[in-house]
Amino acid sequence: MRRRTFTASLGAAAVAAAAVPSAAHAKTRGHCEDAYTWRNAVVNGGGYVPGIVFNETEADLIYARTDIGGLYRWQEPTQTWKPLLDWVGWDDWGWTGVVSVATDPVEPHRVYAAVGTYTNDWDPANGAVIRSEDRGETWEAAELPFKQGGNMPGRGMGERLAVDPHDNAQVYLGTPNGNGLWRSQDHGRNWSRAEAFPNAGNFVQDPSGEYSDDNQGVIWIDFDQDGRVFVGVADPDDPLYVSADRGATWQPVPGAAAALGTADGNRTIPKQAAFDHENGHLFIVTGWDPGPYNGAPASGRGGSIQRLSLATGEWTDVTPAYNPIGAIPGFGGLTVDRRRPGTLMAATQNNWWPDEIVYRSTDSGATWQTSWDYVWDANWSWPPERTDRFTMDSTGSEWLSFGGADDGPAYAVKHGWMIDALAIDPHDSDRIMWGTGATIWGTERLTEWDAQGALVGWDDAAGHQIALPIEPFTVAVRVEGLEETAVQDIAAIGGTLVSATGDLGGFVHTDVDRVGTQIRHPNWTSGRGVDFAALEPDVVVGTGDVEGETAGHVGVSTDRGATWLTTTRLDGVAGGANGGTVAVGADGSVIVWSPGDGSTAPVFSTDLGQTWTPVDGLPAGALVRADRTDPNRLYAFAAGTVYASANGGLAFTATGATGLPAEGPVDLRAVPGRRGHLWLAGGKADAAYGMWRSTDGGRKWKRVRDFDEADAVGFGKARGRHGYPAIYTSAKADGQRGIWRSTDEGRTWDRVNDDAHQWAWTGKAISGDPQVYGRVYIATNGRGLICGDIED
Structure with missing residues (x-):
C-alpha cells in the first residue's frame, strides 16, 4: 500500500486514467x-448490504453499497444489479468498502461514493470520495487525508454523503474519528473541512478493541425544503445541528439532546433520519450502539424513533409500543413514503429470535403495525404460533434457509438481520427494498399491507387469540447480479466447482450461471480450504471454522460435492477459527488435515475422517497439499521449509530447499x-x-x-x-x-x-x-x- 500526504484542500486524482479503460492486455x-x-x-448476494439509495428525481435509478464488495447500480429491464467498482486495483483494495453513496437529485447522472474499508491499521491506506458523471460507468477520485470505515461498526448508519438539492455543486461528507464535517463546492473535485461545524463527535460504544473503538463522528446529512441543512452527530449531549445559511454557521437543534441522546437511561446517538416534507416532520431513529452486531443493553430497550416538527421545534417520541417478544432491542433502517405523506417504516436490529420486525405507520408514527405477530392459545403455550403479512420467497437463492427448517415461529428463511438498508421507492409506493447480512429483499406490492388490517384478533367464545384472515403478499429476493462472497479456496473438478467462502461455508456449482448449492454439513461458519482426489475426483474434502458444533472441522464428500459427511472432532481442537488446510491423496485413500489453531500438529485419516492420527515430522500450522499423480506423495510448507511424504502422508521430512x-x-x-x-x-x-x-x-x-x-x-x-x-x-x-x-x-x-x-x-x-x-x-x-x- 502506498502512503500519501495531503494539504487541507484536496485536488482530484484520476482513477484508471480518469475513465475506466477498455479491455487491453499486457504481457511479459x-x-x-x-x-x-x-x-x-x-x-x-452472500454479504452485508448496509445501504440502498433511490434517486429522488429519476425513477429506477437505484444504488446498493456493500461493506467490502463495492457499489452496484440497479438495471430495471433485467431486474439485476451491475457492479461499478471492478476497476479498483490491488493497491487501492480498501476502496471496495463503500461507506456511503449519494445520487444527485438535480443531475441524476452524477453519483458519489465515500470509500475506504478500515479506520485501523488493517488498511494502511486512506479513504477517498469517488465521483462519476455517467451513473458509475467511469470514475475520478479525490483522496482524503484520513481513513474511512466501510467495514467498521456503524457502517449501516447515514448516509454520510449528501448532495445539496438547492445547489448540487455542494456535496457534504460526514467522517469518523474526529475528522468532522467535510464539504466540496465543485461537484466533489476538491474537498476541505467545514471549519465552522462545531462538533466532530465523541461516541465510542466499546473502547476495548482495535475494531470496536471507533469514534463514529458525523453520521448523516439531510436537507429541508427551505434550504436548511441538518447533520446528525455521534454525541449524546449534542446529537443534532442545523444550518440556515448553507453551512456558514451551525447551531444545536433545541431539545435534541433530551430526545435523541437518551433512551430509557441509555446514552444513544441518531443513527438515521428521513424527512416527511409534506407534513413538516423529521424522523430519526436512535441507538445505544452503532450496530450492526450488538443486542440490546441491560435495560432491554436499545433505541427510539423520534419525530421533530420543523415548524414548531416540538419533539415527539413515536417509538412503537409493541414487540411480540418484549422490549425492542434497537432499530436499524428507517424510510418514508414520498408519495404518501405520513407513511414511514422502520426495522428492528438484532431482534435475533425468532426474526426481525419491520414496522409500518400511516399516521406519522402515532400508531404502528408489525410485519408479523404471535398468536397465543388459551393456555399461553410456548412456543406460540406466528402469523405474517407477507411470505418470504427465496426462489433462486434457496441457500438463504442456511440448511434449516421452520421451528415454530422461527422460520428458516427470515426477514433478515442487520437491516440498516430500508428504502421505499420515492416514485412507487408499492416498491420497497431492504438489505440484510446476506441478501436484498423486496416487493412491488407493499401497499397491500394497509388493506390487511390487524394480524391478530380474539375469539371471545374460545377465550384465546386467533390469526385474522388476511391475504399475504410476497417479498422475494432482489439481489441478482450482486455478488459479495469472500472466497477462500477453489477446487475445479471436471464439471464441478467447489469453493470455500467466508461466513457462508462453501458452495458447489455444477453450472456457474446458476446459484450453487451451499455446503451445510459440516456447518462451517467460514470455509477455509477445499481439495479433491486427482485420480478419484468424486472424493472431495474441505475444512472450515465451526461454532457450537460437536462434529469436526473437516467435511468429506464421495459424490463430487453432492452430499457431505461430517468427521470426528479432533481432541484438543475446539470449535472456532481452526479450519486450517486440508489435502486428500491422489487416490482418495488418505486425508491430511492441518488445524488452524496454531498449536496442534497435522493429522491424517484413512477412514474418511472418523479417526485421526498425528502426522510425523510436521509443525503445527503447516500448509498441506497432495501430489496430483502419485497417491503416496504429499507436501507441506511452513516458515520457509518444504516437507514431503513418500508414504501417503503418515510421515514427512524436510526436503532441504532454501x-x-x-x-x-x-x-x-x-x-x-x-x-x-x-x-x-x-x-x-x-x-x-x-x-x-x-x-x-x-x-x-x-x-x-x-x-x-x-x-x-x-x-x-x-x-x-x-x-x-x-x-x-x-x-x-x-x-x-x-x-x-x-x-x-x-x-x-x-x-x-x-x-x-x-x-x-x-x-x-x-x-x-x-x-x-x-x-x-x-x-x-x-x-x-x-x-x-x-x-x-
Missing part, C-alpha cells in the same frame, strides 16, 4: 491473442498429471516475495523471475492436447498487477484481465478449469468467485 513476453469475458459464479519465503502467506499447489511438480507463490514485501517452481518434489526450486510479487497460483486445461497445464497466477510483473496465464510451462506470461476488471485484492486462490482451455476462476475478497472465458 510474446503477444496475448485472447480477449476475455468475465462473470460471476452465481451465489446471489531461498523460499520464510514470512508472509504462501500458496503451494501441485500440478495435475505431473508427478512431483510444484509451484509456490507468496511471501512478504521487503523479504522473499514472488513465485518459485520445483520439478523434483520440492527438493530444488527455481524462481520465476518474471514476477516481482505473486500470491496465488493454479492450473487448468493445457492449450495443446499433450501440453503442460495452463498456469494462472495473481501476480505483479514489471510493476503491473494482474491475472496472468502461461501456456508454455512458465516461459512466457500474458495478462488476461484488463484495467476495467481488477476486483481489488485477488491473492487468496486461483484455478483454471480442467476441461475448458482458458477458463480461469479467481477468488476475490468480497466480489465473489470470478469466472473468465476466452471470447468467442
